[in-house]
Amino acid sequence: MVLKWSRTLVNIYRVQTNLWFSCRSISRVSSVELPKVVDSMGKSYADISEGHGLEQLVNLNTMFRTKAVSLALPPGSPHRINDPNYKGIRLFILRLMLFYSKQSMSIRAANVIYRRVVSQADNPMVYDVFRLEKTFRTTFSMLVVHMWLCLRRLKVEGKEGVELGQYVYEIYNHDLEIRVSKAGVNLLLSKWMRELEKIFYGNIVAYDTAMLPEAKPDALHNTIWKNVFSSDGSPTYDAAALPAVLAFSRYVRRECTCLSLTDKESMFSGNFMFSAIYDPNTPR
Secondary structure, three states: OOOOHHHHHHHHOOOOHHHHHHHHHHHHHHHHHHHHHHOOOOOOHHHHHOOOOHHHHHHHHHOOOOOOOOOEOOOOOOOOOOOOOOOHHHHHHHHHOOOOOHHHHHHHHHHHHHHHHHHHHOOHHHHHHOOOOOOHHHHHHHHHHHHHHHHHHHHOOOHHHHHHHHHHHHHHHHHHHHHHHHOOOOOOHHHHHHHHHHHHHHHHHHHHHHOOOOOOOOHHHHHHHHHHHOOOOOOOOOHHHHHHHHHHHHHHHHHHHHHHOOOHHHHHHOOEOOOOOOOOOOOO
16 A cells, blocks of 8 residues: 555655655645545634734744754663563573564664654644644654654665655554544555545645755745644645744754764664644743
8 A cells, every 4th residue: 555665765856856846736635625624624724823922823933943962862761762682581582583683673673763763743832832723634744754754864874764754654544544544444444544645745745845955945944834733734834833833943053063073873773753842932
């Protein structure tokens, strides 16, 4: 049902003009269709933001302007997840059971990496800060953004990173299928998963294109607006959303740089964490 990441990686990261324009239409379709099935939201950004003071909205302009740093967790961090250090007969038995095989270790690492993605995508603070109603559509958008950030970084490490990214992608798909089912889509589940797969790849191409050196200055803003903030896929900005769109764009760019500063061992073990999302009243 799902094309393997490793088989399609080359096509995903070719940002040829014809592919880019075809994927833009996919992004627009995703913004229109998903809420009809799982959200029934029908609210503009202004509706969602109602009640938030102007001071908070203005504070968005101060966020994510600090210098980028590595996202690697320090050795003593309680958030680190390491393989248990078994010895003796336990170690012998686990080796016989291929617990320490390359595939088993990659699957465990991929689970930790995806846990980092989910932790950020499901974080209520993300939706509070950026004035987003937490629905299936917005949560899916956040999952895609953070999956893209991780896969983009893993790809830098060549074949080894691509293979690990494949495991992360398969875990993501399994989790997404559960989320779709919980959202109430029990009939034609395979059809919906195929549509979400198209949206995923379309969004990845759109984000990669927006990050190219030759991209227009507002390319990332427009992509984020259509894929994350717009409830109907409209290319026309909701004026009330502009501070949040710009702040989220800065967040994405900063996380890209932070991940590029994160060492390979931390990435491959999943011992990193995305930057914390603070209250808008606290400058970031």
